[in-house]
Amino acid sequence: MTYELVIRNGTVVDGSGLARYRADVGVIGDKIAKIGRITEKGHEEIDAEGHVVTPGFIDGHTHMDAQINWDPLGTSSCWHGITSVVMGNCGFTLAPARATERELVVRNLERAEDISAEAMAAGIDWNWETYPEYLQALEKMPKGINYGGYVGHSALRTWAMGERAFEEAASEADMRIMADELRASLQAGALGFTTSRTFNHQTSDDRPVASRIATWDEVATLVRVMGREGAGIFEIAGEDVGRDPEKQKDYYGRLENLAVETGCPITFGVASGRFPKGEHRVMLDLLDRTAARGGRMFGQAHAREFNVVLSFKTQIPFDGLPEWKELRTWPLDEQKRALQDPAMLDKLLAAAEDGAWTKGVGAEARKPDYDWIRVMDGPMPPYKTVAQVATERGVSPAQCMIDLAVESDFEQFFLQPIANGDQDVVLEIMKHPHCITTFSDSGAHVSQLMDSSIQTHVLGYWTRERQAFTLEEAVRGLTLLPSTAWGFHDRGLLREGLKADICVFDPDTVGPAMPAVAQDLPGGATRLTQKSVGMKATVVNGSTLTLDQEHTGNLPGEVLLGPLAG
Numbered sequence: 001m002t003y004e005l006v007i008r009n010g011t012v013v014d015g016s017g018l019a020r021y022r023a024d025v026g027v028i029g030d031k032i033a034k035i036g037r038i039t040e041k042g043h044e045e046i047d048a049e050g051h052v053v054t055p056g057f058i059d060g061h062t063h064m065d066a067q068i069n070w071d072p073l074g075t076s077s078c079w080h081g082i083t084s085v086v087m088g089n090c091g092f093t094l095a096p097a098r099a100t101e102r103e104l105v106v107r108n109l110e111r112a113e114d115i116s117a118e119a120m121a122a123g124i125d126w127n128w129e130t131y132p133e134y135l136q137a138l139e140k141m142p143k144g145i146n147y148g149g150y151v152g153h154s155a156l157r158t159w160a161m162g163e164r165a166f167e168e169a170a171s172e173a174d175m176r177i178m179a180d181e182l183r184a185s186l187q188a189g190a191l192g193f194t195t196s197r198t199f200n201h202q203t204s205d206d207r208p209v210a211s212r213i214a215t216w217d218e219v220a221t222l223v224r225v226m227g228r229e230g231a232g233i234f235e236i237a238g239e240d241v242g243r244d245p246e247k248q249k250d251y252y253g254r255l256e257n258l259a260v261e262t263g264c265p266i267t268f269g270v271a272s273g274r275f276p277k278g279e280h281r282v283m284l285d286l287l288d289r290t291a292a293r294g295g296r297m298f299g300q301a302h303a304r305e306f307n308v309v310l311s312f313k314t315q316i317p318f319d320g321l322p323e324w325k326e327l328r329t330w331p332l333d334e335q336k337r338a339l340q341d342p343a344m345l346d347k348l349l350a351a352a353e354d355g356a357w358t359k360g361v362g363a364e365a366r367k368p369d370y371d372w373i374r375v376m377d378g379p380m381p382p383y384k385t386v387a388q389v390a391t392e393r394g395v396s397p398a399q400c401m402i403d404l405a406v407e408s409d410f411e412q413f414f415l416q417p418i419a420n421g422d423q424d425v426v427l428e429i430m431k432h433p434h435c436i437t438t439f440s441d442s443g444a445h446v447s448q449l450m451d452s453s454i455q456t457h458v459l460g461y462w463t464r465e466r467q468a469f470t471l472e473e474a475v476r477g478l479t480l481l482p483s484t485a486w487g488f489h490d491r492g493l494l495r496e497g498l499k500a501d502i503c504v505f506d507p508d509t510v511g512p513a514m515p516a517v518a519q520d521l522p523g524g525a526t527r528l529t530q531k532s533v534g535m536k537a538t539v540v541n542g543s544t545l546t547l548d549q550e551h552t553g554n555l556p557g558e559v560l561l562g563p564l565a566g
């Protein structure tokens with residue numbers, strides 16, 4: 001037997017949660033051909049001595065829809081062992097979209113997900129209108145990793161209603177058009193249907209995205225279409241019920257009943273506030289109760305705080321203040337000079353201490369709480385707060401942020417947590433049997449968040465440093481659990497005959513690297529990127545994609561199709 005690839009001398013952690021064992025892994029074509037002692041030499045060999053060999057990680061919550069048009073690799077996810085992603089979450093997709101209405105679809109994505117409209121204009125070659133045509137276009141695009149997609153409600157609504165999608169309830173005729181396109185999408189391979197009902201999803205002109213105009217009846221009707229087809233997952237960015245028991249009961253009751261009635265798996269993010277008061281338990285109870293009644297529902301856990309990543313090269317909380325606004329448009333060296341000019345600095349500091357703050361939407365920077373903003377001096381916690389470092393330095397917190405920024409030539413990052421403030425609560429959510437850790441939002445919030453690293457954070461922080469999981473449990477959570485939930489049944493385990501999506505990493509060092517700021521979007525817009533450490537290799541469909549964080553040149557990714565695709 002001639003193996004195209006042999007991963008030799010590693011320790012296999014196979015994704016099932018079973019104990020690790022020493023074995024070689026041999027690949028022929030795009031499949032795992034043998035796990036055991038391999039004496040033949042492979043055409044290509046990876047020496048995994050001192051490393052573990054696991055299935056590739058699967059990220060169920062991304063917004064790679066725009067990015068895949070200009071970045072086939074799926075950075076930064078591919079640097080963290082991610083070999084498959086699900087995109088099209090929260091109602092946002094680039095299909096269906098009529099040629100004349102593309103700007104309406106883009107309007108939905110631009111602010112809600114912080115993806116530059118200029119980048120989308122420059123980087124997307126729109127050669128589709130319907131969702132099935134989009135999937136064909138996706139097949140043809142070069143891909144480093146595997147991509148599956150939902151069809152998004154905001155796009156569907158715009159398809160049926162044009163400009164009215166942002167203003168009106170759907171008529172019966174509108175509903176028929178949406179239902180028909182949803183059915184066609186599922187039959188072509190869409191993984192399901194997604195929507196958003198949260199205040200956080202607004203357009204750049206401060207209006208709700210299209211899906212937020214829909215009544216609950218409209219949403220339920222579309223989920224019932226999937227129920228009748230017997231296929232499709234429903235993902236929702238939910239209503240802002242907060243801690244109001246009446247609103248919780250009403251909204252969660254509707255979700256529970258819809259899951260039980262339709263049989264469709266329903267999924268959404270489970271998180272808590274900065275100061276949790278049990279709101280996550282209400283959601284965990286909902287998952288348990290739905291399961292007990294025969295419905296399928298799973299929560300999507302994050303792995304740490306939802307951190308807005310702040311830096312002078314991207315965004316800081318002061319950006320919206322009138323005194324700061326103009327300065328922040330200047331080149332960085334001019335900003336630096338201004339920040340070192342005492343008269344100017346006094347004015348800026350006064351505003352930063354006591355300014356006219358506007359409300360941050362979604363992952364936009366917001367009014368600083370200096371006891372919460374952390375000085376990011378490494379890729380994993382613990383961190384000191386700005387307030388702590390300011391006290392050590394004997395300056396005000398705003399002065400401290402400015403000093404650290406200027407001293408580092410604006411390289412200094414700060415983290416501003418906006419949710420998931422208590423890490424014990426985060427762990428409780430991650431460990432819940434109906435939750436999966438998978439909330440990177442990768443491809444979205446490109447200059448605001450950097451959570452493509454939550455998988456390596458699970459391995460480095462929760463598994464190695466906190467020992468909250470065994471390595472076997474952690475790997476299972478990043479592989480078999482999501483592959484089962486999203487129906488990727490030929491992935492998510494290391495087994496002979498399954499697709500060869502594989503990670504090779506050093507469990508003693510694996511973790512995120514520091515984030516960085518890149519100007520590599522089409523048109524030159526800024527985004528945050530992040531690599532990892534300890535990740536020696538990723539293999540996708542039998543081909544090595546990255547070796548020591550460098551792309552090999554291979555583009556072996558595939559489109560992951562839902563169960564109705566022929």
Ligand SMILES: [Zn+2]
Nearest residue numbers: 063089090441
């Ligand atoms: Zn999302």
